[in-house]
Amino acid sequence: MHYQPKQDLLQNRIILVTGASDGIGREAAQTYARYGATVILLGRSEEKLRQVAAAIENERGYSPSWFTLDLLTCTVDECQRLAQNVAAHYPRLDGVLHNAGLLGDIRPMSEQDPQVWQQVMQVNVNATFMLTQALLPLLLKSDSGSLVFTSSSVGRQGRAGWGAYSVSKFATEGMMQVLADEYQNRHLRVNCINPGGTRTGMRASAFPTEDPQKLKTPADIMPLYLWLMGDDSRRKTGMTFDAQPGRKPGIAQ
Template sequence: MFDYQAPDNLLDKRIILVTGAGAGIGRTAAISFAAHGATVILLGRTEDKLEQVYDEIEAAGYPQPALIPFNLETAGETDYDNLAATLEQEFGRLDGILHNAGVLGLRTPIESYDPTVWQQVLQINVNAAFMMTQALLSLVQESTDASVVFTSSGVGRQGRAYWGAYSVSKFATEGMMQVLADELEHSGNVRVNCINPGATRTNMRATAYPGENPATNPTPEEIMPLYLFLFGPDSKGTNGQSLNAQ
């Protein structure tokens, strides 16, 4: 596991947006960021799940979060522009974006892959991350110390049979991170990296490996040290890297 001990006040006064914040790693990251002092913007498709995370953060006495229902599959340019305008009005800046939302698609050969599902996976995993980053980059650049983190995968570094659109989307994610990191290399205030969570006890993992015993994998809570490191000041200077949480 990534070895990092985060101080309790690591993220004090930071404003961090988390996509896919209603469940799994996104939910855990949002709560963990809030526990370390951040104001977290919870973004996801299912409002009920976001409200549960919101209530949990509030009940714990952490900084009050914000909640934004948002459908990454159907959102267009206007939706992203409106999102940026809302966040600018409410917060004035962003100190971090965690691109956590993603879908698995099908585990099937390329030969028989459903083109509609292929498009859906690329839309949510790649195009939405691009459009959101582009729309919010000016807010990120208002921060004195900002971190943009994309979510990768082992199959985004080495393609594997039957991983189809998911694998391809993660290769694209790695490339997008590298391009943006290089563009912002000399900005002095924005770093861009990828996290590969590894095998983690989530619903997506269970879907991908239905015969696997979930207890053999770490929980999302156990992989949080790398997430905290990348969004805190200790990672300043870490840019253009694809890092393993395990």
């Protein structure tokens, strides 16, 4: 995507990022802060979140808030408490990037471990739903809220071996569409990003033989992440976007 954001694109915007501890989420949190946003980091590892917060403080001169929440085990009450904690410190949310995700087993349906299946659904779908429900009141306080889910090419077209992950990403696309329809007359837009093959830990576990140097880095795909959080995408809702348009799914050649 060729997009030249203004340096103050996200000034005065408060944006929460899940899975901010690593990979694409870490890069998104740092990038949003660089473009002026007040970022709120969410993750399960206190140590990793501290490191991201310190990196942002080094660059921006302020330390962002961070909260731990394990999406594998979180309950409705924990999600509500998290939202209350955020509300105690911030008047609203202008953006939420649901980025955290679990890959699960890459193997045929007949061999998918039912326990791992449930874990993938728990993190990628159920917890994402519970967190969205808890954070919606804060998002609706913004005059231009942006709720962004993270999908995948296997969330639009099923592919052999991608089992629970693929099904969870179809569910993510569905969740986005339902919410976009429900809020189409309000100040909240809801969209999906498909990052496309990107150099992260998750990608390396999905394609262990792939040469990571042939992949875009999280930093390379940030233009779409910025565009969807800023006012330039204000009228867009109910849509699914590729961060790497034209890239063929599958192993990088």
